[in-house]
Amino acid sequence: MNKISNVTVLGGGILGSQIAFHAAYRNFNVVIYDLSADLYNKIIAQFYLLKDFYIQEAHVSESDMEEVFNRISYSFDLKEAVEDADLVIEAIPENKEMKQELYQNLAQVAPQKTIFATNSSTMLPSSLAGYTGRPDKFLALHFANLLFRYNIVEVMGHPGTDQNIFRTVVDFSKELGMEPIEIKKEKNGYVLNSLLIPLLSAASELFITGVADIETIDKTWKMATGSPAGPFQIYDAIGLNTIYNIAQNGDVKSKLFAHFLKENYINKGKMGYLSGEGFYKYPPNNDINV
Amino acid sequence: MNKISNVTVLGGGILGSQIAFHAAYRNFNVVIYDLSADLYNKIIAQFYLLKDFYIQEAHVSESDMEEVFNRISYSFDLKEAVEDADLVIEAIPENKEMKQELYQNLAQVAPQKTIFATNSSTMLPSSLAGYTGRPDKFLALHFANLLFRYNIVEVMGHPGTDQNIFRTVVDFSKELGMEPIEIKKEKNGYVLNSLLIPLLSAASELFITGVADIETIDKTWKMATGSPAGPFQIYDAIGLNTIYNIAQNGDVKSKLFAHFLKENYINKGKMGYLSGEGFYKYPPNNDINV
Numbered sequence: 245m246n247k248i249s250n251v252t253v254l255g256g257g258i259l260g261s262q263i264a265f266h267a268a269y270r271n272f273n274v275v276i277y278d279l280s281a282d283l284y285n286k287i288i289a290q291f292y293l294l295k296d297f298y299i300q301e302a303h304v305s306e307s308d309m310e311e312v313f314n315r316i317s318y319s320f321d322l323k324e325a326v327e328d329a330d331l332v333i334e335a336i337p338e339n340k341e342m343k344q345e346l347y348q349n350l351a352q353v354a355p356q357k358t359i360f361a362t363n364s365s366t367m368l369p370s371s372l373a374g375y376t377g378r379p380d381k382f383l384a385l386h387f388a389n390l391l392f393r394y395n396i397v398e399v400m401g402h403p404g405t406d407q408n409i410f411r412t413v414v415d416f417s418k419e420l421g422m423e424p425i426e427i428k429k430e431k432n433g434y435v436l437n438s439l440l441i442p443l444l445s446a447a448s449e450l451f452i453t454g455v456a457d458i459e460t461i462d463k464t465w466k467m468a469t470g471s472p473a474g475p476f477q478i479y480d481a482i483g484l485n486t487i488y489n490i491a492q493n494g495d496v497k498s499k500l501f502a503h504f505l506k507e508n509y510i511n512k513g514k515m516g517y518l519s520g521e522g523f524y525k526y527p528p529n530n531d532i533n534v
Numbered sequence: 535m536n537k538i539s540n541v542t543v544l545g546g547g548i549l550g551s552q553i554a555f556h557a558a559y560r561n562f563n564v565v566i567y568d569l570s571a572d573l574y575n576k577i578i579a580q581f582y583l584l585k586d587f588y589i590q591e592a593h594v595s596e597s598d599m600e601e602v603f604n605r606i607s608y609s610f611d612l613k614e615a616v617e618d619a620d621l622v623i624e625a626i627p628e629n630k631e632m633k634q635e636l637y638q639n640l641a642q643v644a645p646q647k648t649i650f651a652t653n654s655s656t657m658l659p660s661s662l663a664g665y666t667g668r669p670d671k672f673l674a675l676h677f678a679n680l681l682f683r684y685n686i687v688e689v690m691g692h693p694g695t696d697q698n699i700f701r702t703v704v705d706f707s708k709e710l711g712m713e714p715i716e717i718k719k720e721k722n723g724y725v726l727n728s729l730l731i732p733l734l735s736a737a738s739e740l741f742i743t744g745v746a747d748i749e750t751i752d753k754t755w756k757m758a759t760g761s762p763a764g765p766f767q768i769y770d771a772i773g774l775n776t777i778y779n780i781a782q783n784g785d786v787k788s789k790l791f792a793h794f795l796k797e798n799y800i801n802k803g804k805m806g807y808l809s810g811e812g813f814y815k816y817p818p819n820n821d822i823n824v
Contacts, residue, residue: 394757395757396754423757426746435754436755439754456715464686465726467713470761472760475729
């Protein structure tokens with residue numbers, strides 16, 4: 245069984261930079277790859293933001309954080325980025341053609357040993373496996389946003405994934421300090437979103453059809469289940485723009501909710517927790533409850 | 535606006551006796567009515583069980599509890615049971631014909647002033663209003679099991695409910711020490727079950743289709759949302775027999791889950807939390823987490 249030491253993250257967006265930073269924090273050698281050198285400054289800016297989070301939340305020292313930065317290198321050349329990689333984690337935008345092209349290129353330049361993992365939230369690994377040149381060494385490794393706080397990662401193969409590779413990636417997740425959620429069968433939405441979306445949809449339907457108001461729905465959920473956050477607080481945590489994009493593709497009631505979100509929140513810059521306001525207000529330094 | 539002092543609870547089952555006991559605990563004069571004097575001993579036995587709960591959970595003294603018993607009277611005659619009632623709370627079995635007949639009898643014998651409230655989980659108040667002889671003074675007041683612990687009650691009218699009556703019952707709920715969940719429009723499942731059922735169904739579908747095991751599903755939910763209980767722990771709290779009855783009336787996957795429940799749990803006496811074992815084991819005196 246392979247042992248993972250060198251990790252290359254493809255894509256320096258919100259989640260890609262979180263994955264790269266966390267892997268370096270947990271002592272892996274990390275290369276982060278993005279398409280253009282223009283993005284370098286953006287990635288660095290995100291790393292500095294993350295550094296502050298880790299110092300605050302994980303009580304890590306400034307000097308330990310310097311070591312983390314020393315374990316990360318940057319590359320804008322795919323071949324160079326993956327030449328020593330034991331594991332490549334792909335976290336580029338959710339565009340099927342872009343992903344297919346990337347995997348086709350990757351298949352040409354990555355060493356034989358390299359495992360490929362996609363962080364896609366919306367595409368099943370079986371829909372990409374054919375482009376990887378190594379379907380047996382390909383699977384999904386799905387991180388949640390703010391991964392350093394929630395500490396779960398979903399591991400999901402496709403029917404052609406080698407079970408030893410699956411175990412290797414589960415073990416890697418544990419070395420990342422994450423609780424691996426082992427998914428036994430391909431499923432859209434993995435486990436977490438398969439549970440979360442029906443709850444959230446039911447909440448927005450109750451609201452948009454006039455059955456109850458937002459505060460009442462959240463209060464009911466929290467009091468009856470002991471959960472720290474109600475559905476609309478979870479919406480705020482996910483971000484209303486993401487929710488808008490999902491709701492727009494739903495049924496009639498879902499589309500009504502999308503329209504309501506756009507008119508009353510998104511157009512007013514209320515994007516949820518990170519923007520300081522969504523369904524609720526989040527004063528600076530006042531931590532969210534989810 | 536009416537002020538509620540005298541409450542009559544119709545039906546001495548699990549929830550009926552909890553409602554009656556709690557109302558007496560909160561200083562209302564309570565009559566509990568059931569069909570036959572044979573049930574008297576059963577009701578008393580439940581009250582003694584509840585007494586121990588209140589002493590343990592609400593830190594009430596034995597002598598205070600005696601006062602509670604003094605505020606409860608028992609009746610097996612409907613006319614006598616409601617002759618002074620400001621509010622009648624109906625908590626008889628979920629059988630439509632039984633309820634219709636009861637409301638027809640009640641309409642004959644109850645004073646003009648009496649408000650009627652149904653605790654039905656499955657029937658909309660509009661489906662019963664026509665039998666009450668006073669649709670404007672009729673609404674649903676839906677308590678959750680273990681109501682003294684969760685402290686929420688859902689208040690839901692039908693289109694003909696007088697808004698003053700609705701407010702009176704909301705105020706009564708507050709005097710009960712409950713948080714009233716005000717539902718603005720009739721909805722099957724009220725707010726709580728409208729949220730809970732989609733989450734629970736998604737969880738059983740993930741399990742029954744082999745996507746993930748029970749512990750993984752619960753762990754994912756708890757870690758990602760901070761909730762104290764995962765879906766299968768909530769199933770145990772509700773009781774697997776109730777879940778079986780609901781699942782049997784669902785789609786194919788739901789029926790598969792019902793069959794699984796019967797074979798592996800119900801037939802073996804594992805009925806959930808109250809029986810000491812369901813999906814999880816609950817040793818005596820080890821409190822549940824929901």
